[in-house]
Amino acid sequence: MPFSILGKDGSSDARRGTLSTNHGVIETPCFLPVGTRGAVKGVAFDRLEEWDCRAVLANTYHLMARPGIETIKSAGGLHAFIGWERAILTDSGGFQVMSLASRRVLSEEGVEFRSPEDGTAHFLTPERAMELQSDFGVDIAMALDVCPPFPAPREEVERACRLSLDWAERSRRAYRGPGLLFGILQGGTHEDLRARMAAPLSALEVPGYAIGGVAVGESKEAIRAITAMAARLLPEEKPRYLMGVGTPADLLAAVRAGCDLFDCVLPTRNGRMGHVYTRQGEVTIKHERFKDDLSPLDPECRCPVCRRHSRAYLRNLFVLKDFSAPMLLSIHNVFFYLDWMKTIREAIALGTLAGLQAPKEGKIE
Amino acid sequence: MPFSILGKDGSSDARRGTLSTNHGVIETPCFLPVGTRGAVKGVAFDRLEEWDCRAVLANTYHLMARPGIETIKSAGGLHAFIGWERAILTDSGGFQVMSLASRRVLSEEGVEFRSPEDGTAHFLTPERAMELQSDFGVDIAMALDVCPPFPAPREEVERACRLSLDWAERSRRAYRGPGLLFGILQGGTHEDLRARMAAPLSALEVPGYAIGGVAVGESKEAIRAITAMAARLLPEEKPRYLMGVGTPADLLAAVRAGCDLFDCVLPTRNGRMGHVYTRQGEVTIKHERFKDDLSPLDPECRCPVCRRHSRAYLRNLFVLKDFSAPMLLSIHNVFFYLDWMKTIREAIALGTLAGLQAPKEGKIE
Numbered sequence: 001m002p003f004s005i006l007g008k009d010g011s012s013d014a015r016r017g018t019l020s021t022n023h024g025v026i027e028t029p030c031f032l033p034v035g036t037r038g039a040v041k042g043v044a045f046d047r048l049e050e051w052d053c054r055a056v057l058a059n060t061y062h063l064m065a066r067p068g069i070e071t072i073k074s075a076g077g078l079h080a081f082i083g084w085e086r087a088i089l090t091d092s093g094g095f096q097v098m099s100l101a102s103r104r105v106l107s108e109e110g111v112e113f114r115s116p117e118d119g120t121a122h123f124l125t126p127e128r129a130m131e132l133q134s135d136f137g138v139d140i141a142m143a144l145d146v147c148p149p150f151p152a153p154r155e156e157v158e159r160a161c162r163l164s165l166d167w168a169e170r171s172r173r174a175y176r177g178p179g180l181l182f183g184i185l186q187g188g189t190h191e192d193l194r195a196r197m198a199a200p201l202s203a204l205e206v207p208g209y210a211i212g213g214v215a216v217g218e219s220k221e222a223i224r225a226i227t228a229m230a231a232r233l234l235p236e237e238k239p240r241y242l243m244g245v246g247t248p249a250d251l252l253a254a255v256r257a258g259c260d261l262f263d264c265v266l267p268t269r270n271g272r273m274g275h276v277y278t279r280q281g282e283v284t285i286k287h288e289r290f291k292d293d294l295s296p297l298d299p300e301c302r303c304p305v306c307r308r309h310s311r312a313y314l315r316n317l318f319v320l321k322d323f324s325a326p327m328l329l330s331i332h333n334v335f336f337y338l339d340w341m342k343t344i345r346e347a348i349a350l351g352t353l354a355g356l357q358a359p360k361e362g363k364i365e
Numbered sequence: 366m367p368f369s370i371l372g373k374d375g376s377s378d379a380r381r382g383t384l385s386t387n388h389g390v391i392e393t394p395c396f397l398p399v400g401t402r403g404a405v406k407g408v409a410f411d412r413l414e415e416w417d418c419r420a421v422l423a424n425t426y427h428l429m430a431r432p433g434i435e436t437i438k439s440a441g442g443l444h445a446f447i448g449w450e451r452a453i454l455t456d457s458g459g460f461q462v463m464s465l466a467s468r469r470v471l472s473e474e475g476v477e478f479r480s481p482e483d484g485t486a487h488f489l490t491p492e493r494a495m496e497l498q499s500d501f502g503v504d505i506a507m508a509l510d511v512c513p514p515f516p517a518p519r520e521e522v523e524r525a526c527r528l529s530l531d532w533a534e535r536s537r538r539a540y541r542g543p544g545l546l547f548g549i550l551q552g553g554t555h556e557d558l559r560a561r562m563a564a565p566l567s568a569l570e571v572p573g574y575a576i577g578g579v580a581v582g583e584s585k586e587a588i589r590a591i592t593a594m595a596a597r598l599l600p601e602e603k604p605r606y607l608m609g610v611g612t613p614a615d616l617l618a619a620v621r622a623g624c625d626l627f628d629c630v631l632p633t634r635n636g637r638m639g640h641v642y643t644r645q646g647e648v649t650i651k652h653e654r655f656k657d658d659l660s661p662l663d664p665e666c667r668c669p670v671c672r673r674h675s676r677a678y679l680r681n682l683f684v685l686k687d688f689s690a691p692m693l694l695s696i697h698n699v700f701f702y703l704d705w706m707k708t709i710r711e712a713i714a715l716g717t718l719a720g721l722q723a724p725k726e727g728k729i730e
Contacts (some may be wrong), residue, residue, distance in 0.1 A: 037687050292439065
C-alpha cells in the first residue's frame with residue numbers, strides 16, 4: 001500500500017500520512033504547487049527543493065498541446081523534460097478541455113475538441129488520457145472525468161457522474177503505470193449523487209481518490225460542506241485529494257474533513273496580481289496604506305522575501321510594474337502555503353490541531 | 366587607499382584588485398548587476414549572494430522619484446530599504462534625467478526637468494545629487510555629469526566636458542560620504558576632448574573614475590577604441606569604471622584596456638526578451654531550431670537553470686509567455702556574467718588572460 005496513515009487527529013477527521021511514489025515520499029497533508037506547463041510561475045524548482053516541497057502538479061492538456069508528447073517522450077519523460085526529480089501529479093486534461101477548448105463535443109466515448117491555439121481537432125478518451133500520463137511517467141495520474149460547471153441542471157450533474165464513473169473504470173483498465181492512478185468523485189452539490197457514485201468508484205480499488213467538481217463557482221460555505229460530505233464517502237485508508245482548493249483557511253477545513261492532497265493556483269496567480277497571504281490577513285500590495293510600511297509581508301514568515309524585503313519596497317516595485325515584484329510575491333505565497341501545510345502536519349502530530357487558527361481571511365486590518 | 370591592485374596581466378593593461386567599501390570588499394574586475402529600482406529584475410538577492418556577487422547598481426533618478434528619499438531615509442538608507450547588505454553603487458541621476466525626463470533644461474547650475482509620471486518639476490544639481498546619494502548611504506556615489514548623445518556636434522560634447530568637470534568639482538566639495546565618490550570622464554569619441562578633461566579630473570583625486578559617454582549609439586569598434594583610449598587617460602592607481610557596457614566580449618576587451626568595474630542592463634533586459642548568452646554564442650530562445658533541443662542553454666554553465674532545464678523546455682515556456690521563462694533566462698544571464706568575470710579574474714591571477722577566448726558573439730551556429 002503506497003499510502004500509510006501515521007496518525008489521526010482526535011478532534012476531527014484529519015490524519016497525517018505518507019504517500020510513497022516512484023519519485024520520493026510525500027508527507028501528507030500536502031499542498032502541490034501548480035506548474036501548468038511544467039514550471040511553477042515565478043518560483044524556480046531549486047527553491048521548491050530547498051523548502052522540502054515533495055510534489056508538483058502539471059497539466060496534461062497544456063503539455064499535450066505544447067510541446068507535445070513526442071518531445072516529452074524523447075526527453076525521457078516529464079520529470080526529465082521539466083527538470084524535477086521529485087513527484088509529479090498530472091490531471092487528466094478533462095477539466096481544461098471542458099473549460100478552455102472551443103467546439104468541444106462530449107460523448108460516451110470521450111470528448112472531442114479543437115485547440116484554441118491552432119484549431120486542430122483532438123479526441124480525448126480515458127484510454128488516451130492514460131496513455132499520455134503513462135508516457136509522461138508521472139507519479140500520480142488522474143482518471144479522465146467530466147466536471148460540470150456550477151450551477152448546472154441536476155440532469156447534467158447526473159450524466160457527469162455516470163460518465164465519470166464509466167471513464168474511471170476505463171481509465172483503470174487502460175492505465176499501465178508507472179504511477180498511482182486516482183479516481184475522481186463528481187456529483188456537484190448533490191449529496192445523493194456523490195454517495196451514489198462513491199460506492200462503485202471505491203470498489204475500483206485504485207490507489208487514491210480525488211474530490212472533483214468543487215470550487216467551480218459555489219460559495220465558500222458550500223465548498224466546505226461538499227468537501228466534508230464527499231471526504232466521508234471515500235475510502236478511509238486511501239489518500240484523498242481535493243482538487244483546486246483553496247485559501248489557507250480552506251485547506252485547514254479540508255484537512256479537518258480528512259483530505260490529504262491539495263493543489264491550487266491561488267498562491268501563484270494571486271502573487272502575480274499583487275495579492276499576498278499572511279498570518280494577519282490578505283495584503284493587496286498596491287494599496288496606498290503600504291507605501292511607507294517598512295515591515296515585512298508577514299513578520300513571522302521565514303521566506304526569502306520576508307527575511308529581507310518590506311511591504312513598502314515590494315509595493316514600490318509592484319506599482320511600477322517591475323518584473324521582480326510578481327516574482328517575489330509568488331515566492332512568498334508558495335512558501336507560505338508549503339509552510340502552512342507543515343504547520344498543519346506538525347499540529348496533527350502533536351495533537352494540537354483543534355486549537356490551530358487559520359491565517360485570517362479577508363484584507364489585513 | 367580603498368583600491369589595491371593585486372596583480373597585473375603581462376599581455377595587456379588588465380589588472381585584478383580589491384575595492385574596499387563600507388559593505389564589503391569588491392574583487393575586481395567586477396560586473397555589477399543593474400537593480401534600477403532596487404531589484405535586479407528576475408533575480409532575487411539571495412541568488413546574487415549565493416553566487417558571491419559583491420555589488421549591485423541602483424538608479425538615483427528612479428529611486429528619487431519613487432519611493433522618494435524620505436521613505437528610503439526612514440528605512441535607514443538604501444541598503445536597508447532594498448534588503449541588500451553588500452555594496453551598492455548609484456549613478457548620479459544625470460544620465461536618466463537626460464534620456465527619460467521631459468522638458469529638461471540644462472544650465473550651468475544644473476538640470477531642470479519634469480517627471481514623466483506626474484509632471485512635477487525638479488532641479489538636479491551636483492549638490493542635490495550628492496545629498497541624495499549621501500542620504501541613500503551608498504558605497505560608491507557618482508558625480509553629476511552631462512552625457513551627450515551620439516552622434517552630437519563637437520561643441521555639444523565640449524560643453525558637456527566643461528560642465529561635467531565643473532560639476533565633478535562641485536560634487537567633490539558637496540559629497541559628505543559615507544561612500545567613495547567617483548568622477549566621470551566625458552568627451553564622446555574625441556580623444557583630444559577626453560584628454561583635455563582627464564587631467565583636471567584626475568587632479569581632483571577622488572577615490573575612483575568612470576568612463577562615461579560610451580555605448581550611447583557608437584559602433585562596437587568605436588566603443589572598444591574609446592574605452593581603451595579613455596582608460597589610459599585615467600589614473601593607474603584608481604579603479605576605473607566603464608559605465609553601461611556591454612557584452613561578455615566587450616567586458617573582456619575593456620578589462621584588457623585596464624577597466625575594473627562594469628554595469629549593464631544586457632543580461633537582465635535580454636533575458637526578459639528571450640536572448641541568452643552562452644559560451645557557444647547567443648541563443649534566441651524562441652527560434653524553431655530549439656523546439657526539440659534537449660541540451661541546456663550552455664552545457665558548461667553551472668547556473669541553476671542550465672543544471673536542470675533544456676532549451677526545448679525554456680523555449681516552450683517562453684513562446685507560451687509563461688511568467689517563469691523571462692525569470693529563468695535572466696537568472697542564467699546574470700549568473701553567466703558573474704561567472705565570466707570570475708573566469709577573467711582567475712585568468713589574470715594565473716597569467717593566462719592573453720589566451721582567454723571571449724564567448725562567441727552573434728547567434729549560435
